Amino acid sequence: MSTFDYVEIPPDTVRLQSSPASNPVRPFTKISTSLPSCSPIPAAAAAGSTTFSPTKSLSTLLLNTPFPASIPASACPRKSSTALLSTRDPLSIPITTVNFRRFVARVGPVFWLQDRVEEVLMWRCGWKYTGVWIASYAFLCYFPRMVLLVPHAILAAIMLYTYPTPSPSELISTKNSPAPIAPPPSEGSVDWQANLQAIQNLMGAFSDGYDVLSPLAPHLIHRSTHTSLVLTLTLLSFLFLLPVLPLIPLRLLFFVLGVSPFIWTHPVTQARILPLLRAAVNGGIVKGGNASATLTGVTTSKYAATKIKLRRWIDDDRLDDKHWGAEMREVELWENERWTPGPSSSSSFVTQDDLDAVGSGFDVGDGSGSALPGAGAGSWSKTNLRPADRAPWTRARDGWSGVGGEVSSNLTFSLAPGWAFVETEGWRSDALGSWVSTVCVSVSNSCSASGNGDPVSGADDNGWVYTNDVWADPRRIPLEAWKASGMTRRRRWVRRVYFDPALIESA
DSSP states (O other): OOOOOOOOOTTTTOOOOOOOOOOOOOOOOOEEEEOOSSSSOOHHHHHHHHOOTTTTTTTHHHTOOOOOOSSSSSBBOOOSSSSGGSSSSSOOOOHHHHHHHHHHHHOHHHHHHHHHHHHHTTTTHHHHHHHHHHHHHHHHHHHHGGGGGGGHHHHHHHHHTTOOOHHHHHHHHHOOOOOOOOOOOOOOHHHHHHHHHHHHHHHHHHHHHHHHGGGGGGGGGTTTTHHHHHHHHHHHHHHHHHTTTSOOOOOHHHHHHHHHHHHHOHHIIIIIIIIHHHHHHHHHOOTSSSSHHHHHHOOOOOHHHHHHHHHHHHHHTOOOOOHTTTTTEEEEEEEEEEOOOOOOOOHHHHOOHHHHHHOOOOOOHHHHSSOOTTTOOOOGGGOOOTSSSSSSSSSSSTTTTBOOOOOEEEEEEEEETTEEEOTTTOOOEEESSSSHHHHHHHHHHHHOBTSSOOOOOSSTSSSSEEETTTSSSSSSSSSHHHHHHHHHEEEEEEEEEEEHHHHHHHH
């Protein structure tokens, strides 16, 4: 290199090389991550799996089910120093088969009682039927000692329900023994299948309830920083209620607590009052607009933003110390699907025009198949995407950069060295749909406000944004004109990543 005579170069400087000796840039690290939990296995993929026939022998099904090879023929994984019901018999596949067959055949009365309670609580048999039970409960609240007579009333009701019965003199004269009680339904019968269906749905409902309550458990078992606050509030409320207990009207309190579920589940409350309160809180009532269309239950941006903040608050509470002290960012993932109409989709398709005219609640689906009401209305699926369409899962916002790896189970992400996914949380759907306004500004001016003052842009309750056949004109609810030309939808998922210098050193 040549030097300049009029430039004085310090003696301790180091000249730069004209060409770098090596490339110091590290290659991106590929990390495999699971798919967002948005929908079950598509029908096409499930068709190839083994199907269960209710009439098939249950013992054969359980015995043919693959179990871990480490489980011996007889084991006791539950250790207890005392005799408990849960440890009465050792773990055994034959015992499990026999007990499950007996349970399915004999659990019918439990689900019969469950159905009757649901009919009363959800007003399924009319207001007169539920009103009688509310009046009976109010009578017990006013005369609480009458609760001691409830067992007698239940026994008398059972015996009166089975009336008439043959008298003892008739039994003696005919010398016939009383008719035996009907045996449990046989395996494969209609009643047996009904019990199996009820067990299936109860397991799903229990799992859903567990998933809802499980995020609250860390606050009660000292796995959260808010446990001390919850304990303090509990003790303060306990001390506050001690001197007030004699002044609380217990009859009125129990009456209000018992009737509150009936008020909450009343059809008028679900269809009118709750949407009205939601719209009032979110500022969704527009002066001069269609009130019924405004109160349809479509999630507004304020309500979606509140849900996102609450979800982020829960995720932040689960972060470890290494996450709090590290730099954090978000990565995006886009889910793409196409609509395929069914045989009678013309009469059962619900659009924004139908929603405005009827003013009823509308759920466009969550990506689990059929999303619109009505038989044969069609379904949303990634298998409906055309060869020239976007990939089912994409990384870029334009929707055309596909994701590598096996899409059916995992996705392969390329993260910069030192970056890793936050282990305490998963993928979160963008229920706000704020990216739609950005796309509309850069592509077109189609995302304007509708006539009733409610913006058509944004995402629905499940984060879906609906577009026409060419992935343009994004809207929260599909249009009537898209029935013939076709339509698509997109959903944005986000997940946080953090920087850990130790990952660079280990690499």
